[in-house]
Amino acid sequence: xxEGVFPMAFTDEIFGINVFNDAVMRQRxxxxxxxxxxxxxxxxxxxxPQVASVVANAMKxxxxxxxxxxxxxxxxxxxSVTAEKHxxxxxxxxxxxxxxxxxxxxxxxxxxxxxxxxxxxxxSTFEARGYTAxxxxxxxxxxxxxxxxxxxxxxxxxEALDKKTPLLRSMEALNIQAVRILRLFGRNDATRVTxxxxxxxxYFLVDQDLFDLRSDLIFTGRTLFGAKPPKGQELGDHFFGxxxxxxxxFMSELNEELWKLGILAKTEHNxxxxxxxxxxxxxxxxxxxxxxNQLTMDIMKKVARKHHLVCLLHEKxxxxxxxxxxxxxxxxxxxxxxxxxxxxxxxxESAQFLLFLTSVIKAVDxxxxxLRASVASSGNDHRLGGCEAPPAIISxxxxxxxxxxLESLEAGKDYSGREKTDMAIGVHVLPKIPKDTTDxxxxxPFAFTGNKFEFRSLGSAASISDANVVxxxxxxxxxxxxxxxxxxxxxxxxALHDLIVRTIREHKRILFNGNNYAxxxxxxxxxxxLVRLESTVDALxxxxxxxxxALFERHGVLSAAELRSRRDIGLDSYAKxxxxxxxxxxxxxRRQIIPAVIRYAGxxxxxxxxxxxxxxxxxxxxxxxxxxSARLEDLIRAAETLEQALKGKLNDAEPxxxxxxxxxxILPAMREVRRIADELEQLxxxxxxxxxTYDQLLFSV
Ligand code: ADP
Ligand code: MG
Numbered sequence: 142x143x144e145g146v147f148p149m150a151f152t153d154e155i156f157g158i159n160v161f162n163d164a165v166m167r168q169r170x171x172x173x174x175x176x177x178x179x180x181x182x183x184x185x186x187x188x189x190p191q192v193a194s195v196v197a198n199a200m201k202x203x204x205x206x207x208x209x210x211x212x213x214x215x216x217x218x219x220x221s222v223t224a225e226k227h228x229x230x231x232x233x234x235x236x237x238x239x240x241x242x243x244x245x246x247x248x249x250x251x252x253x254x255x256x257x258x259x260x261x262x263x264x265s266t267f268e269a270r271g272y273t274a275x276x277x278x279x280x281x282x283x284x285x286x287x288x289x290x291x292x293x294x295x296x297x298x299x300e301a302l303d304k305k306t307p308l309l310r311s312m313e314a315l316n317i318q319a320v321r322i323l324r325l326f327g328r329n330d331a332t333r334v335t336x337x338x339x340x341x342x343x344y345f346l347v348d349q350d351l352f353d354l355r356s357d358l359i360f361t362g363r364t365l366f367g368a369k370p371p372k373g374q375e376l377g378d379h380f381f382g383x384x385x386x387x388x389x390x391f392m393s394e395l396n397e398e399l400w401k402l403g404i405l406a407k408t409e410h411n412x413x414x415x416x417x418x419x420x421x422x423x424x425x426x427x428x429x430x431x432x433x434n435q436l437t438m439d440i441m442k443k444v445a446r447k448h449h450l451v452c453l454l455h456e457k458x459x460x461x462x463x464x465x466x467x468x469x470x471x472x473x474x475x476x477x478x479x480x481x482x483x484x485x486x487x488x489x490e491s492a493q494f495l496l497f498l499t500s501v502i503k504a505v506d507x508x509x510x511x512l513r514a515s516v517a518s519s520g521n522d523h524r525l526g527g528c529e530a531p532p533a534i535i536s537x538x539x540x541x542x543x544x545x546x547l548e549s550l551e552a553g554k555d556y557s558g559r560e561k562t563d564m565a566i567g568v569h570v571l572p573k574i575p576k577d578t579t580d581x582x583x584x585x586p587f588a589f590t591g592n593k594f595e596f597r598s599l600g601s602a603a604s605i606s607d608a609n610v611v612x613x614x615x616x617x618x619x620x621x622x623x624x625x626x627x628x629x630x631x632x633x634x635x636a637l638h639d640l641i642v643r644t645i646r647e648h649k650r651i652l653f654n655g656n657n658y659a660x661x662x663x664x665x666x667x668x669x670x671l672v673r674l675e676s677t678v679d680a681l682x683x684x685x686x687x688x689x690x691a692l693f694e695r696h697g698v699l700s701a702a703e704l705r706s707r708r709d710i711g712l713d714s715y716a717k718x719x720x721x722x723x724x725x726x727x728x729x730x731r732r733q734i735i736p737a738v739i740r741y742a743g744x745x746x747x748x749x750x751x752x753x754x755x756x757x758x759x760x761x762x763x764x765x766x767x768x769x770s771a772r773l774e775d776l777i778r779a780a781e782t783l784e785q786a787l788k789g790k791l792n793d794a795e796p797x798x799x800x801x802x803x804x805x806x807i808l809p810a811m812r813e814v815r816r817i818a819d820e821l822e823q824l825x826x827x828x829x830x831x832x833x834t835y836d837q838l839l840f841s842v
Contacts, residue, residue, distance in 0.1 A: 159207065160403035161200055161281040169199045182278050183476070184333065185313070193275075194245030200281060201230060201243035204288040212243060214251040214273035215289040217304040218258040219710045221604045223435050224294075226253055227287055248290060249275050259713070261706025263300045270297050276305060279432045282402050291432050300703055304606035307699050308428050311613035312336060314696035318620035319473060319481065319497075325627050326493050331475035336613050339424030339593075340434050340605050341408075343465035344441060345416050345453040346388060348841050351833040352451040356733075360725045361718070362455035362602070363520070365811070366734070368819040369461040370836040374414045382411045387842055388418065391448045395420070398440050404433045413529075414462035415839040424470060424593075427609050434467070434605050450842065454602040457523035459835060464524040465601035469608055472593035473497070473616075483592040492637060495550075499644040500623060501594060502537060504615035505587055506651035508692070509535040509672040510683035512587075512596070515611040517677040517711060519718045521600035526675065531586030531598045533680075534666045534673050536653040538585035544654060551645045584657035607707075614698050621696075677715050678804045682797060684708040712796035719803040723787055723811055730780045733831035734818055735773065741829040742769050769824055776817045783810040 157164075166175055177192045204212065211227040218224050232242035251273040258271070273292035281290045294303035301307050312335065319334035352358050357365040374380075384392065392409045399406040405423035412419045420441075422433060438454055445452035457464035473481040481497045484490075505512060512535050516525070524530040539547070582588055586598045599608050623640060630636030650669040655662060666673065674680040683689060684704045693699040699707070745766050749759045759766075786806045791799045822830060 155397060156400045157403035159283040159401045161203060162403055163280075165203060166196075166199075169203060171195065174199075178277065185278075188249070188277065190245055190249070192245075193249045197243050197245045197248035200248065200288065201241065204283060205230065205241060207283050209283050209286050209288045211286065212247070212288040212290065214253070214275075214292040216253075216273050216292045216294040217431075217435060217604060217606065218294060219261065219302060219304065219707065220259055220714065221304070221602065223439065224253075224258065225287070225289065251292065253294070258302070259710045260296065260302055261708075261710040261713075263296050263298075263302060263702060263706045271295065271302055272297070276309065276428065278309075278426070279429050280403065282436075284402070284436070300706075301699065304431070304604045304610075305428065307610045307703070308431060308606045308613075310698045311610045311617070311696070312427060314617040314698055315473065315613040315620075318617045318624060321624035321628070322493075322496065322500075322620055323475065325624065325633065326489075328475070328493075331477045331479065333476040334473050334481065335476070336427045336609065337424045337472050337474050337593075338427045338430040338605065338609060339422060339470040340430060340599075341419055341421040341468040341470070342434065342437060342441075343412055343417060343419045343467065343601050345414070345455075345458050345465065346391065346418065346445060346450045346842055347416060347453060347838050349446070349449045349451050351838055351841065355832045355838075356729055357722075357725050358451070358453070358458075361722045362453060363458045363523075363722075364460070364835070364838070365722060365726045366729065366815055366818050366822070366832075367460065367835040367838075368822045370834070370839065372415075372840075374462050377413070379411050379415050379417070380413045384409075384411060384418075385842060387448060387450070391445060391450060392418075392420075394447065395441060395444045398444055399437060402433075402436060402440075404437060406437075412463070412465075414459065414464075416842060417463065417465065421468075424472075427471075427613070431604065431606050431609065438602075456518070456520035456600040456602060459839065461835075462839070463529040464520075464527070466521075466524060466530055466597060467599040467601055467603075467605060469596040469599050469605055469612075470590070470593050471596060471609065471612055480592050482589075482594070492641075495641050496623065496637065497620075498543075498589075499547075499641050499648075500616055500619035502651060503622075503644050503648050504612075504619040505535060505537055506648040507619070508611065508615040508689070509651070510674060510680070510686065511611045511615065511689055511692075512598070512608070513672065513674045514680040514683040515607040516598040516600060516603070517674075517680040518600050518603055519677060519715045520602055521598075522676050524600065525598060531584065532657050532662070533675050534657075534663065534671055535586050535598075535651075536657065536666065536671065537594075537651050538582045538588040538654055539652055540582075540589060541654060543589065544652060547645045547649070547652075551642055551649070553642075582654060582657075585653070586657065610698065614693060614696055617696055618692055676804055677711065678797065678800045681708050681711045681715075681800075684711075709796040712800040716790075716796070716800045716803045719807050719811075720787070720790065723783060723807050726811055726814055727780055727784060727787075729832075730776065730814060730818065734821065735777065737829050737831040738769060738773050738776075738821055738825055741825050742766060742773070744826070744829075745769070765824065769821070772817055772821050772824070776814065776821065779810070779814045779817055783807070783814055786810045 166178065170178065174192050174195045177189060178196055180186045181188045211229050213225040213227045215223060215225050230241040230243055231239040233239055253271045253273060271294055273294050276291045276293055279291035281288060293306040293309065295306060296302050315336055316334050323331050357363065396406045406420060407423045408421040410419055424430065425433060441452045456466065484494045513533060525533045588595045596608060596612065599605060626640060627633060627636055650671065685708055690701045690704055693704060694701065745762065749762050749766060752759055752762060791802050822834065
């Protein structure tokens with residue numbers, strides 16, 4: 142990436158102090174070593190083992206000076222969190238002494254006995270060895286006195302067991318195809334194309350004392366009970382509101398910690414729901430953005446604890462107010478610093494822009510199912526479909542102006558609606574494409590925002606890898622198809638024009654600028670034949686649809702076996718999460734809610750007796766007691782139904798059936814338990830209720 146492409150405005154002393162970044166490398170590595178490593182980072186050329194040794198030694202010296210004692214191959218297994226196993230920098234010497242050592246081999250490759258990490262059938266436990274391999278394109282860093290080396294993680298047979306490997310492969314796939322297109326436009330200066338991403342991260346903060354009193358938050362990260370308080374988000378007074386002092390203190394420390402790690406934390410603000418906030422970094426190359434986002438989530442949780450707060454990253458911690466997501470701002474840059482989704486000034490640039498734009502339109506239309514699958518999780522299911530987040534139906538928002546330009550191209554008319562005699566793209570007739578579409582649509586799952594696409598369906602807790610693997614690969618596929626056609630064409634301009642017009646015609650059904658929350662859209666989308674995958678159980682099997690296996694294999698991103706493993710791990714964790722939620726629910730009902738309601742009913746009946754002794758009718762107090770005991774019966778029955786349903790769960794079935802059972806049988810039973818418990822909460826004396834309620838959780842920080 143050309144220098145200056147990423148705004149590096151932090152002259153601040155702390156920015157990047159814990160990162161073995163380009164400046165440190167330049168300073169500490171011999172010139173030749175630096176050049177060789179830089180070639181690997183910039184162009185993906187193979188790294189010489191001798192170069193690795195020199196780098197390892199410099200890295201170790203730097204880390205020791207910074208107080209590090211251990212190193213780790215930091216990787217991202219398939220459970221969406223990060224994994225690390227620490228090794229000290231020591232090596233024994235004769236005479237009982239030690240020296241600090243870190244070899245090139247240790248830098249480049251590691252072996253982890255990781256039999257407890259999910260592999261989705263790719264690795265049996267007796268062959269539990271996994272291997273980690275250095276990703277030199279993402280800088281090493283120091284966290285808690287540990288030198289962390291970003292690595293990919295594979296099985297003995299070379300199958301990807303992590304989130305980084307396919308991401309790197311998908312970047313390469315996109316690079317290959319995008320460069321083919323650039324050649325056709327005569328742009329021979331650019332030799333590499335890299336996807337960039339800026340992920341906006343939403344989260345909630347709750348007081349730690351309150352958190353500690355709720356088993357549901359502790360075990361599941363979300364509230365399984367809670368009546369809606371009188372005030373939610375309806376006044377819109379939290380979004381962009383003044384940041385409370387305690388939250389500001391958290392944000393300031395978070396920023397500082399992130400900056401030290403070279404993470405470009407930029408924007409912070411309150412979000413829509415009470416107690417909800419957002420942090421957005423400046424965009425980076427996608428694999429770095431992914432590493433940084435994983436680190437950000439990790440550090441958010443740690444810093445929150447220091448402020449006696451708990452950071453909730455779950456997609457739906459509270460019913461009745463918005464949940465949390467990530468907005469994945471995605472674009473493609475050449476190594477000459479040119480954004481391929483930036484509408485150009487000249488007709489020539491505009492033609493190139495239109496081709497890249499339509500490649501995304503085609504990709505999203507052809508692979509709606511994969512995009513939906515890439516954001517599927519039990520947590521995110523609560524969000525997608527609610528009128529707060531993009532719906533489960535994927536569509537693209539382009540804005541009125543750009544849509545009109547595409548429509549006029551398709552109709553063979555000029556932008557102002559006149560018949561055109563010469564519509565060849567790339568010559569003077571091409572309309573000037575607006576740089577900034579000011580109209581914004583917050584309901585669309587996939588919106589063009591001037592010079593990038595914003596995929597808004599990602600869940601707040603998940604790694605951004607899955608969505609970007611899909612995005613990179615499906616756009617690579619569109620570009621491949623385009624390049625195949627254009628490279629053969631005798632008349633490039635004519636072929637380009639025909640291709641763009643045809644692509645618009647074939648894929649315009651995916652374009653929708655209206656309100657994605659409206660019921661009419663659901664019907665309209667059905668008429669258009671768009672894919673609607675409501676739940677994770679519906680969505681994840683898309684990974685192994687024949688057309689999708691063919692896609693990933695063609696571009697060398699994921700094999701059929703790797704896709705199966707990803708699908709099954711997703712379904713398996715879906716079933717396990719719902720099981721934990723259901724068990725937690727039963728625990729809270731039986732050991733907390735029922736005893737509390739009985740206690741309160743006892744107090745109430747004592748009071749009623751006293752009222753009657755005083756010669757007064759029990760009246761409404763009696764009615765309340767009736768209400769309470771009737772609902773208590775209902776609750777006990779609903780809990781029994783849930784428990785029975787849990788006994789029937791399909792432990793040994795195929796993951797898709799086990800997950801479907803949880804979706805079809807357990808979730809409805811849980812909803813019923815919650816409904817009754819929330820009614821009881823509203824009838825019960827607040828001082829008797831066994832755990833903090835929504836008003837306390839949402840409005841106390
Ligand atoms: P919002 O969508 O909330 O209005 P912004 O427009 O400020 O937010 O941008 C959100 C994110 O998009 C930021 O992380 C920003 O760095 C990122 N972004 C901007 N340009 C690009 C680009 N060309 N590629 C990828 N991400 C980008
Ligand atoms: Mg945004």
